Amino acid sequence: MADSSKQPQEAEFVHTRTSQRCYCCLECVEDSGELAFEEETEPTSISVSSLSMASSPEDVENSTFSGNSLLSEFSSTPRKRPKTKNDKICGVCGDRALGYNFNAVTCESCKAFFRRNAFKDNQIHCLFKGNCAIDLRTRRFCPSCRLQKCFEIGMKRDMILDETERKARMAKVLSNRAKKTTSPSHTFIKTEPLDSDEFRVESSNMGSPSCSEPMQSPSAGSSHMEPVEHLFQQVPREQLPGDPQLYRKLSDEEQLVLQDIALCYETTIATIQELEKEQCQKENYQNVNDLVNNSEQCVRQLIKFVKRLDDFRLLCQEDQIAALKACVMKSLLLRSVAFYIMEKDAWLTLKGEIPTSILREATGFSSLHNLHVSYCRTLKAIVQNNFTLYGLLQVMIIFNPDGHNVTDRQLVSNLQDKYISLLKHYLESEYSFEYAQEYFVAVLDKLSELKSLSDRHSRILLQVNPSQIEPLMLEILNLK
DNA sequence: ATAGCCTTGACT
DNA sequence: AGTCAAGGCTAT
Numbered sequence: 001m002a003d004s005s006k007q008p009q010e011a012e013f014v015h016t017r018t019s020q021r022c023y024c025c026l027e028c029v030e031d032s033g034e035l036a037f038e039e040e041t042e043p044t045s046i047s048v049s050s051l052s053m054a055s056s057p058e059d060v061e062n063s064t065f066s067g068n069s070l071l072s073e074f075s076s077t078p079r080k081r082p083k084t085k086n087d088k089i090c091g092v093c094g095d096r097a098l099g100y101n102f103n104a105v106t107c108e109s110c111k112a113f114f115r116r117n118a119f120k121d122n123q124i125h126c127l128f129k130g131n132c133a134i135d136l137r138t139r140r141f142c143p144s145c146r147l148q149k150c151f152e153i154g155m156k157r158d159m160i161l162d163e164t165e166r167k168a169r170m171a172k173v174l175s176n177r178a179k180k181t182t183s184p185s186h187t188f189i190k191t192e193p194l195d196s197d198e199f200r201v202e203s204s205n206m207g208s209p210s211c212s213e214p215m216q217s218p219s220a221g222s223s224h225m226e227p228v229e230h231l232f233q234q235v236p237r238e239q240l241p242g243d244p245q246l247y248r249k250l251s252d253e254e255q256l257v258l259q260d261i262a263l264c265y266e267t268t269i270a271t272i273q274e275l276e277k278e279q280c281q282k283e284n285y286q287n288v289n290d291l292v293n294n295s296e297q298c299v300r301q302l303i304k305f306v307k308r309l310d311d312f313r314l315l316c317q318e319d320q321i322a323a324l325k326a327c328v329m330k331s332l333l334l335r336s337v338a339f340y341i342m343e344k345d346a347w348l349t350l351k352g353e354i355p356t357s358i359l360r361e362a363t364g365f366s367s368l369h370n371l372h373v374s375y376c377r378t379l380k381a382i383v384q385n386n387f388t389l390y391g392l393l394q395v396m397i398i399f400n401p402d403g404h405n406v407t408d409r410q411l412v413s414n415l416q417d418k419y420i421s422l423l424k425h426y427l428e429s430e431y432s433f434e435y436a437q438e439y440f441v442a443v444l445d446k447l448s449e450l451k452s453l454s455d456r457h458s459r460i461l462l463q464v465n466p467s468q469i470e471p472l473m474l475e476i477l478n479l480k
Numbered sequence: 481a482t483a484g485c486c487t488t489g490a491c492t
Numbered sequence: 493a494g495t496c497a498a499g500g501c502t503a504t
Contacts, residue, residue: 099496109483115499116481140482159498166499173488173499 091153093139103156114150118157165267231381232442235435248428261391264308268301269338285358288463295332296470302331311415319406326403328476329454338390340376363460375453379446395419
């Protein structure tokens with residue numbers, strides 16, 4: 001999903017992806033974004049939207065600048081590309097440029113510079129007045145001003161692949177290489193499994209990969225947990241009917257959408273799994289402020305996910321923001337399920353495994369803790385590590401017609417319907433018409449349950465001290 | 481650390 | 493097949 005599917009311009013991005021995968025191709029082909037892109041004639045303008053104070057979307061995502069606005073995250077300010085191959089000039093230093101790098105025309109060296117330094121903006125400082133001239137000769141002298149100029153011309157640091165995406169990319173390269181030398185039978189992501197161990201964590205990282213194991217370690221035996229035998233029981237694979245007629249045959253388009261969603265969700269969730277498992281650092285989770293701030297990475301991943309979701313672009317900008325804000329808490333909860341380790345009653349986080357008890361200790365609410373853990377266990381029993389299901393759930397959460405401040409509720413509802421239907425089809429294709437029903441009901445049941453749990457969590461936000469909350473979280477949770 | 485070159489996958 | 497835009501490698 002990483003790679004060059006990340007296109008430099010929002011308008012083009014929509015078109016590129018939708019022209020192949022989206023249900024609404026006709027609309028997308030003639031999408032006004034594409035037309036606007038062609039008609040735009042001011043190549044060097046830096047759009048200053050009256051609605052947006054941020055100069056670039058990554059201001060939002062990384063929240064290190066002031067004046068953030070989520071609006072800028074979804075606004076497209078297309079610039080026309082240079083007409084010919086050879087008249088490209090690096091927008092940073094004026095050196096010869098070969099093409100777009102991270103959304104702006106730059107030379108190779110500024111491209112590499114940006115890749116190395118885009119996330120160090122608060123570590124490097126100008127030794128002069130912060131307005132050093134940057135040209136081919138002086139570009140090395142002041143990294144701070146060079147980086148600032150990179151941002152000014154529109155370079156986007158969220159286009160730099162993160163560790164997970166890089167690994168995915170390398171995995172693909174290696175897999176292709178292997179294919180060339182050996183047999184060609186390899187699928188990168190399957191959409192079948194509920195019993196899978198293709199949770200692509202290195203096997204040792206998650207303890208036992210099979211969460212359906214009816215075992216509970218002694219350390220996990222808290223009283224609030226349902227016994228495993230009360231959890232959703234999957235139909236053993238050998239019990240499923242053998243006759244292909246009893247399964248739905250997904251259309252090519254449905255398969256593509258499902259694959260896309262699964263991969264999207266997987267890549268935005270896998271970062272943490274790649275990290276080495278360290279000892280728990282409970283001191284990082286002492287109060288609600290810490291809980292909120294430690295969720296920032298998940299919110300960034302959520303933003304990445306929605307940005308890759310074709311249908312999300314069908315919403316107007318205001319609804320995109322509204323839908324995003326409205327789904328944050330539920331999305332975080334869903335992620336907590338994905339990161340939940342049943343055997344240990346813990347979550348895998350950036351800082352290692354954290355026992356779920358931190359939720360009780362940080363908030364002071366053991367009832368909330370019980371509810372949350374119970375939710376993790378019950379949903380995990382259903383979804384296990386199936387990214388297709390997580391992805392579908394995430395999409396259905398995003399397209400919530402009841403979302404606060406959403407204006408075009410009918411459109412949002414229609415989009416949700418589409419994915420509910422896709423979920424049903426998917427389950428029918430995996431578990432047969434006979435068994436799909438109970439999965440379907442179970443999944444939707446958990447989806448509706450999410451609302452009350454999310455409301456409970458939202459209430460503890462009253463405890464936060466806004467002055468101690470990261471800007472992105474302040475904005476997205478409306479804590480300002 | 482920088483910058484040029486190379487390899488690669490996605491897309492046209 | 494060609495183009496584009498990612499990341500990797502490596503001499504400086």
